[in-house]
Amino acid sequence: MRRLVPVGGVWLFSSASPHSRALPLPVSHSSSSALGGNMSSAVNSGRASVIGSLLALLLPISGIIATVHLSTPPVMEAEIKKAISIPCVPKISIPNTLKYIQWFVMEKNNRQRIYFQDMEASSIDVDTGYTHRISVDKNYSLTIDPVKLEDERNFVCQVGAGSTGSGEATTLLKVYGAAETPQIQKNDVAISVMEKSPAEVAQCITRNGYPVPKITWYKDSNPLQVTSQINNKMYATFQATQEASGLYTISSRLYYLPEKKDKDSKFYCEVSYRMPTGVEKEESERINISITYPTENVEIQIRPRMLKEMDNMTLECQSDGSSSVEYTFYRQLDGVIEDIDSQGNTAVINGVTRSDSGVYGCRVLDLDLLLDQIYNNVTVTVNYLDPIVLKPKAPHILTVGDKNVSISCEAGASQPTKAAWTKHKKTIVSSRNVLHLPVVTYNDAGNYSCKVTMPSVKNMSRQKTISIVVKGPPQVNCAMETFHNNGPHVNLTCVFKGYPMPKVACNGEKEPTLKYHHQKNYVVSELILPLTVEELKLTCNGTNALGSKAHSVTLERGSLLVSTTGPSTTDMSHAKSSGGVVIVVIIVCILLIAILGAVLYFLYKKGKIPCGRSGKQNIAQPEVHDNSVVEAKDNQKVPEETMLLQGVNGEKKPPNHQGEEGRCRPSE
Numbered sequence: 001m002r003r004l005v006p007v008g009g010v011w012l013f014s015s016a017s018p019h020s021r022a023l024p025l026p027v028s029h030s031s032s033s034a035l036g037g038n039m040s041s042a043v044n045s046g047r048a049s050v051i052g053s054l055l056a057l058l059l060p061i062s063g064i065i066a067t068v069h070l071s072t073p074p075v076m077e078a079e080i081k082k083a084i085s086i087p088c089v090p091k092i093s094i095p096n097t098l099k100y101i102q103w104f105v106m107e108k109n110n111r112q113r114i115y116f117q118d119m120e121a122s123s124i125d126v127d128t129g130y131t132h133r134i135s136v137d138k139n140y141s142l143t144i145d146p147v148k149l150e151d152e153r154n155f156v157c158q159v160g161a162g163s164t165g166s167g168e169a170t171t172l173l174k175v176y177g178a179a180e181t182p183q184i185q186k187n188d189v190a191i192s193v194m195e196k197s198p199a200e201v202a203q204c205i206t207r208n209g210y211p212v213p214k215i216t217w218y219k220d221s222n223p224l225q226v227t228s229q230i231n232n233k234m235y236a237t238f239q240a241t242q243e244a245s246g247l248y249t250i251s252s253r254l255y256y257l258p259e260k261k262d263k264d265s266k267f268y269c270e271v272s273y274r275m276p277t278g279v280e281k282e283e284s285e286r287i288n289i290s291i292t293y294p295t296e297n298v299e300i301q302i303r304p305r306m307l308k309e310m311d312n313m314t315l316e317c318q319s320d321g322s323s324s325v326e327y328t329f330y331r332q333l334d335g336v337i338e339d340i341d342s343q344g345n346t347a348v349i350n351g352v353t354r355s356d357s358g359v360y361g362c363r364v365l366d367l368d369l370l371l372d373q374i375y376n377n378v379t380v381t382v383n384y385l386d387p388i389v390l391k392p393k394a395p396h397i398l399t400v401g402d403k404n405v406s407i408s409c410e411a412g413a414s415q416p417t418k419a420a421w422t423k424h425k426k427t428i429v430s431s432r433n434v435l436h437l438p439v440v441t442y443n444d445a446g447n448y449s450c451k452v453t454m455p456s457v458k459n460m461s462r463q464k465t466i467s468i469v470v471k472g473p474p475q476v477n478c479a480m481e482t483f484h485n486n487g488p489h490v491n492l493t494c495v496f497k498g499y500p501m502p503k504v505a506c507n508g509e510k511e512p513t514l515k516y517h518h519q520k521n522y523v524v525s526e527l528i529l530p531l532t533v534e535e536l537k538l539t540c541n542g543t544n545a546l547g548s549k550a551h552s553v554t555l556e557r558g559s560l561l562v563s564t565t566g567p568s569t570t571d572m573s574h575a576k577s578s579g580g581v582v583i584v585v586i587i588v589c590i591l592l593i594a595i596l597g598a599v600l601y602f603l604y605k606k607g608k609i610p611c612g613r614s615g616k617q618n619i620a621q622p623e624v625h626d627n628s629v630v631e632a633k634d635n636q637k638v639p640e641e642t643m644l645l646q647g648v649n650g651e652k653k654p655p656n657h658q659g660e661e662g663r664c665r666p667s668e
Contacts, residue, residue: 067093068167072157077276080177080210083145088157088169090140097161103142104156105130106170111156115142144173149210149246151175177247179209182271182284190290190322191258197232198255201289204269206282208247212240213273215252218283220265226254233257260293263322295321295366298376302360306457307352308383315340315347317362319374324367332359332377354384354414383457386412388450388464397499400472402440409433409450411462419452442497445470445521469521473547474498478540480553488531494551496542497522502549506540531555 071089078084092098103115105128114130116123117140124131129150135143140159144151152175158168186202204215217224217236226236234256241249252269266286272279303314317327329340329347340347340360349356361377391408398405409419410433419433423446429435433452437444445468453461478494496502499521506514506527517524525540536555541548 066164068159068161068165070157070159070167070169072169072171074170075172075174077174077176078144078147078151079276080149080175081146083143084147084151084173085141085143086155086157086171086173088140088142088159090159090161090167092159092161092164094161094164097164098159099162100160101136101140102158102160103134103136104158106154106156147173147175149175149177175210176273176275177208177210178275178280179206179213179248179250179271179273179282181282182206182215182269184267184269184284184287186267186287186289188290190292191256192292193258193260194294195257198234198257201254201256201258202267202269202287203251203253204271204284205249205251206271207249208243208245209250209271209273210247211274212248213250213271215250216270216272217252217254218268218270219262224254230255256289258289258291260291262289263291263293264288292322292368294323294369295319295325295364295374298362298364298374300360300362300376300378302378302380306383307380308385308457308460309353310351311382313349313352313356313380313382315342315349315360315362317345317364317376319364319366321364321366323369326365326367328363328365328373330361330363332361352382354382356380357382381414383414383454383460384412385414385417385452385454385460385462388452388462390450390464390466394466395469396466397469397471398437398440398444400440400442400470403438405437405440407435407448407466409435409452409464411452413452413454415454415456417452417454419450422449422451423447425449440470442470442472442475442521444468445499469499471499471546474502474542474544474549476540476542476549476551478551478553482531490529490531490536490538490555492527492538492540492551492553494525494527494540494542495522496525496540496549498542498544498546498549500544500546502542502544504540504542506538508536508538 069091071091072087076084076086088101088103090098090101098119100116100118102113102117104111104113106112112125112128114125114128114134115136116125117136122136124134129148130144133144133146133148135145137143140157142155142157151173153173155171155173156168157171158166160166183205184202185205187200189199191199191201204217206213206215215238217226224234226234228237229235234254236255237253239251241251243249250271254267254269265288267289268284268286270281270283272281274280297320299318301316301318303316304311307313315329317329319325327342327345329342330337331340340349345362347362357380359377360380361375363373363375365373388409388411391410396407409421411417411419420428421430421432421435423429425447429448433450435448435450447465447467449463449465451461451463475497476494477497478492480490480492482488482490492506494504494506496504501518501521502523504516504523504525506525508527508529513526513528515526515528517526523542527538527540529536529538537552538555539550539552541550543549
């Protein structure tokens with residue numbers, strides 16, 4: 001079946017199946033005015049007729065319709081002074097048929113073209129508000145840079161595709177401007193908490209925002225639930241002004257009835273406004289409002305907190321009111337109140353003593369209210385630590401052998417104390433206030449210090465030093481050593497302890513080199529002599545009113561014999577040396593006896609010894625000598641040597657000679 005189909009103003013025949021229907025091809029809806037006046041309607045009609053005829057020959061007989069579609073956002077958001085790109089994406093059913101593209105802006109109900117592009121050239125329309133602010137890229141997107149407030153309007157993208165038709169799409173551009181940081185100005189006039197109605201606290205202003213910004217008031221980070229209705233607690237006024245630029249300035253005044261607790265509160269305002277990225281917020285600086293309030297409480301402080309005698313005491317009075325006040329200080333002693341000189345809210349008492357302890361206070365008079373005076377007081381304690389008292393008192397002279405000697409250290413104080421005894425300033429000998437000596441010896445003599453402290457008060461202590469003297473007869477402790485200095489020498493050093501101080505005398509058989517060192521409670525003597533092979537006798541003697549003590553040393557052929565008059569302490573190294581000589585002599589004697597016994601037994605077995613008393617042979621004891629002989633000072637013989645020699649030369653008969661005299665056992 002053949003039908004007439006209008007194409008571009010020309011009717012063409014088209015064959016179609018009985019179930020298909022012919023659809024009219026779209027024609028351009030652009031008028032000559034819409035094309036910017038560059039093309040006449042006659043030219044458009046001619047071109048459309050030619051293109052339509054060609055298209056009719058190319059279209060399938062089945063009746064497919066050619067179309068032009070544009071893709072662009074219906075709404076876009078932009079920030080003032082920034083750039084924005086509005087996309088325009090054409091979709092044409094017949095490829096390569098695009099002939100032109102145009103951009104328009106809507107001026108009220110009229111269109112104004114701002115850009116045109118065809119297959120040959122492109123141009124930006126002159127004498128528009130966009131002549132120097134727009135550009136179009138190869139994808140036909142329109143870029144506006146920078147965006148202005150007047151750009152909040154509709155933008156139209158139009159595309160023509162010849163006989164295929166044309167299409168257009170509209171985008172509404174919404175514009176936003178960031179408001180400036182809010183400025184807060186507080187009211188310099190102080191507000192009394194005694195007022196009955198709210199007063200203006202501060203004003204908040206923010207400028208150049210679009211659309212109209214919003215202001216919110218805060219106190220201590222908490223939003224205030226303000227209302228525009230005047231009331232007796234809190235309200236705010238708001239005013240919006242549109243500037244010549246079209247942007248808005250917003251101001252708000254906060255009216256508030258403060259309380260005393262608001263004296264430390266922080267007030268500020270916040271502006272919020274809409275932006276393409278969402279809602280933005282900015283805060284003003286924080287301010288304290290000026291508030292006046294009467295005095296309700298008074299506090300008095302003492303410095304230093306822990307007082308001790310001779311400190312300078314400072315009394316400071318503080319009131320919690322904002323009004324001008326007068327301060328008066330007083331002292332209460334034995335029920336009598338006396339005023340104290342002061343300067344403002346401070347009073348100073350220099351060099352306090354324990355008698356200054358008592359009740360101190362201050363009175364406050366609020367000059368604005370002239371109410372009754374408000375006062376407060378505090379009890380002051382001046383700490384003290386008396387000089388140390390020792391029991392028994394000096395002199396501390398003890399005797400060697402005294403038992404359970406105690407010296408107590410006491411000091412009167414305003415608070416609990418602690419005491420400790422030290423010797424020679426460093427060694428702690430007692431952590432209590434009593435120095436106890438179970439048995440007195442010379443080692444207990446010396447300087448002792450008792451220190452009493454008050455732990456609760458810094459730098460408060462007393463100290464007293466005593467000297468303990470231990471009296472008694474001299475005691476001696478000697479040591480001997482040898483050294484080489486152009487030959488061997490011997491040095492005898494003796495320490496004599498005792499009180500009164502011993503007088504020491506040392507001598508030797510030869511002229512010695514003698515030195516004395518006098519120390520407290522003891523004397524040190526040094527006796528130095530050349531060491532020869534002859535026998536030397538060295539003696540040191542110490543004497544005081546309570547007795548004497550001597551120390552003697554005998555040197556014979558290189559060996560040392562140490563002896564003292566009365567009990568004394570000798571040098572252990574020399575005692576070991578003398579004892580070693582005796583041990584060596586005893587061992588040698590035992591060995592000789594063992595050898596002699598073996599020889600006698602051997603001769604007896606061999607029959608070399610004749611039977612009978614007359615047949616005994618006299619075996620003389622060989623003399624045993626050592627180059628070093630230790631002799632006691634009293635010339636007594638060593639008993640060990642006597643007993644050892646009796647086993648060889650005595651009259652005792654050996655076991656095999658018991659029985660009849662002269663009888664012999666036959667040899668084996």
